[in-house]
Amino acid sequence: MTDEQLQVLTEKLSIEYFGKPFKHMAYFNSRLRTTGGRYLLSNHHIEVNRKYFVEHGYEEIVGIIKHELCHYHLHIEGKGYKHGDADFRQLLKKVGAPRHCSPLMETMEKVKVNLRMYICSKCKTIYKRKRRVNINRYVCGKCEGKLKEYHDK
Template sequence: MKTHNIEINPHQLNAYGEAEVEKIIKHELCHYHLHLAKKGYQHRDPDFKALLKQVGGSRYCKSLPDQGKKRVLPYRYKLVCQTCKTVYMRKRKVDPRRYRCGKCRGELKLTTV
């Protein structure tokens, strides 16, 4: 924790109402209190789990309803063989100089989708 600011997403209030935002605030205040008390304030710490249960905060906030619609394609990059034009779809960016085509051993060129 670099600052002691608590930020709450206003979309949570619009989507789920005051009761859910109250649980989120309790969750964040548990982090804050335990950090100042120099106890385990992370999600995995027993101190955090016990205090959260005691005050009735939520362990996880609910996902916003429109979050799943943003991902259209799982692949962001494609490698294209310069010889046989075979296409390899990739989620992560790679250095094409380190790889060759699996079919013809030709050079690959990286492009974004």
């Protein structure tokens, strides 16, 4: 999919789901890393992460565009356009846009690699954590036994 095709798709989705035209630019931004897309408040453009199209396909891009169009139309109308605003949540539901996009495989692999595991010395319960746990301060939540770092072999 090219930037021009993305622009046409965005304009089509804006009319179809919101009943309003999209008068700005939509394009791919290869520098986006942690998000599927973003709406720029300063110039009203929408940027989309191309990796999501490559990995998840057309439907995921449609969801991302609808999500960003919710930000776009609410911001232009002067309503609550942020993720926590009631206006934003209602519009997401109305148009069937996802609140979050699916994670990329490279992100999932990083999360799996960075998991730390701890085991209780009494009941042998295994705890998986992304962040380091101070084993001198925290104990097992089930039996209050001492935690040790666990290395799966």
